[in-house]
Amino acid sequence: MKRYQNLILLALVALLVAVPLWMVKRPAPGPDGAEVEIFAGADGQARDLVGTIAPSYKPRVNPLMEPASGEIESMLFALQAALGAGFIGYWLGSSATRTKLRRSKSEA
Amino acid sequence: MHIMEGFLPVEHAIGWSVASAPVVAYGLYSINKKIKKNPEQRMLLGVAAAFTFVLSALKMPSVTGSCSHPTGTGLGAILFGPSAVAPIGAVVLLFQALLLAHGGLTTLGANIFSMAIVGPFAAAAVFRLARAARFPFGVGVFLAASLGDLLTYVTTACQLAFAFPDPVGGFTASLAKFAGVFALTQIPLAISEGLLTVVVMNALLRFNREELGSLNIEGNGQEVQA
Numbered sequence: 001m002k003r004y005q006n007l008i009l010l011a012l013v014a015l016l017v018a019v020p021l022w023m024v025k026r027p028a029p030g031p032d033g034a035e036v037e038i039f040a041g042a043d044g045q046a047r048d049l050v051g052t053i054a055p056s057y058k059p060r061v062n063p064l065m066e067p068a069s070g071e072i073e074s075m076l077f078a079l080q081a082a083l084g085a086g087f088i089g090y091w092l093g094s095s096a097t098r099t100k101l102r103r104s105k106s107e108a
Numbered sequence: 109m110h111i112m113e114g115f116l117p118v119e120h121a122i123g124w125s126v127a128s129a130p131v132v133a134y135g136l137y138s139i140n141k142k143i144k145k146n147p148e149q150r151m152l153l154g155v156a157a158a159f160t161f162v163l164s165a166l167k168m169p170s171v172t173g174s175c176s177h178p179t180g181t182g183l184g185a186i187l188f189g190p191s192a193v194a195p196i197g198a199v200v201l202l203f204q205a206l207l208l209a210h211g212g213l214t215t216l217g218a219n220i221f222s223m224a225i226v227g228p229f230a231a232a233a234v235f236r237l238a239r240a241a242r243f244p245f246g247v248g249v250f251l252a253a254s255l256g257d258l259l260t261y262v263t264t265a266c267q268l269a270f271a272f273p274d275p276v277g278g279f280t281a282s283l284a285k286f287a288g289v290f291a292l293t294q295i296p297l298a299i300s301e302g303l304l305t306v307v308v309m310n311a312l313l314r315f316n317r318e319e320l321g322s323l324n325i326e327g328n329g330q331e332v333q334a
Contacts (some may be wrong), residue, residue: 004305006307006311009303009307010303010304010307016168016300020173022127023171024172029243036223039169039175041173042202042289042290043211046111046112046268047115048274053273060214062114064206064213065207078165080161080165080200080204081165083161084159084163085158087154087157089154090160091151092311
C-alpha cells in the first residue's frame, strides 16, 4: 500500500476531476435557443451574482490589461503551471539523484 | 476565489489591503530570518512556492458545473508556518491580476487575505490539531491542506457577502448565495488539493528528510512512517 500510495492518490485526483465532467448534464437551451454554458469560472459566476444582488453597483476600476483572447489566457495559465511544475520537476530530479549517489557511495 | 477588479466598494478594498499588508511584510521578514539561519531550506521554499504556482493555475471542473482552482498554500504553511506563505500568495495573485485579469489590483488585498492569509493560517492550525490528536502524519497533511483550501473560498464568500448584503435577507442570505458559488464548488477541489499535497509531502519525506528535520514539523520522527 505504501509503495503505491502516491499512484493511488493521483488516480483519486484524476477521478475527482473526471466525475463532474461526466455527471453534470448540460441544461436544455434557453428560450432564445442559446446554449447554456457549463463549467464556467466561479469568479465570473460571483460577478454575475453581484449584478443580481446589487444591480445598481458599477465597478469603478477595470483591469489594466486583459488577455487578448481565451487562447492567450490559456497560454498564460499554462505558463504559470509550467514554471511551477518545471521547478518541482527540477527539484525532484536533483534530490532523487542525490539520494541515489549517496546510496551508491555508502555501498562502495 | 478571485474577487474581480473593481468588484469591491472602495472602503472594503482599502480595508482588506490594510489588513493584509502587515502580514505580508511580516512573512517576508520571517522568510529572510529562516533562510539566513538554514540556507539549505531555500530549495524547499522554492518547492512550496512552485506548488502554489501550479495549483492556482489549474482550473478544475466541479460537481456544481463550474470551474475553480485549488490554492496550494497548505504545503508552505505546514513547512514554513503560515506567515511565510503570505508573500508567496501575494506574488501569485499579483501575476494573475496583472497578466490574466483574474482578481485585480484594487481587490488584491482582499484576495491576499483569503488565499494567502486565512487559508494558510487555517491549514497550519488544523495540522497542529491533527498532530496533537495523534492522527497519522499523512492524514494531518491531507486535512490541513483541504480545509485550508476550503476556508479560503468560504472567506471569499464572506468578503463578497459583507460588501454586497442581500437587500432582503442581509448578510446571511447573501453569504448563502456566494457560498453556493464558491464553497460548494470547492469541496471536491479541496479534496484534490489535500491529496496532491500528500503526494508532494511523500516525495519530500523520501528525498529531503534532513531539510525537513531542521524544520521541526515531524514531531517525533517515527510517526512519519505511517
